Amino acid sequence: QVQLVESGGGLVEPGGSLRLSCVGSGFTFRYYVMKWYRQAPGKERELVAGVTIDGGRKNYAESVKGRFTISRDNVRKTVYLQMNSLKFEDTAVYYCKAEGVGTDTEFWGQGTQVTVSS
Numbered sequence: 001q002v003q004l005v006e007s008g009g010g011l012v013e014p015g016g017s018l019r020l021s022c023v024g025s026g027f028t029f030r031y032y033v034m035k036w037y038r039q040a041p042g043k044e045r046e047l048v049a050g051v052t053i054d055g056g057r058k059n060y061a062e063s064v065k066g067r068f069t070i071s072r073d074n075v076r077k078t079v080y081l082q083m084n085s086l087k088f089e090d091t092a093v094y095y096c097k098a099e100g101v102g103t104d105t106e107f108w109g110q111g112t113q114v115t116v117s118s
Contacts, residue, residue, distance in 0.1 A: 002026035009112030020081040022096030029077040033099045038092035086116045
């Protein structure tokens with residue numbers, strides 16, 4: 001059974017930090033591009049960051065560049081999203097996604113809530 005389980009969300013004040021984790025199981029994690037998305041209330045889901053299968057290349061949405069860092073550990077089958085200098089507008093449900101290279105296969109996690117509030 002394929003699973004992606006996110007954790008690490010919560011309530012944080014503006015300027016604070018959180019580290020999200022997403023653990024994969026039931027598929028060969030190291031063969032999948034990993035991405036983080038987010039969806040704020042009333043808005044469409046948007047791509048936040050992505051990392052290639054070997055961790056060598058990363059990309060970020062303009063809105064999070066310089067503040068967020070994506071990384072992965074293929075031994076632990078985990079992708080991380082380090083979020084620093086959080087802003088009110090970062091409030092959203094954050095989802096991780098696994099995309100098979102050269103295939104249409106993809107898996108989604110259930111999401112973790114991040115709320116930035118004073």
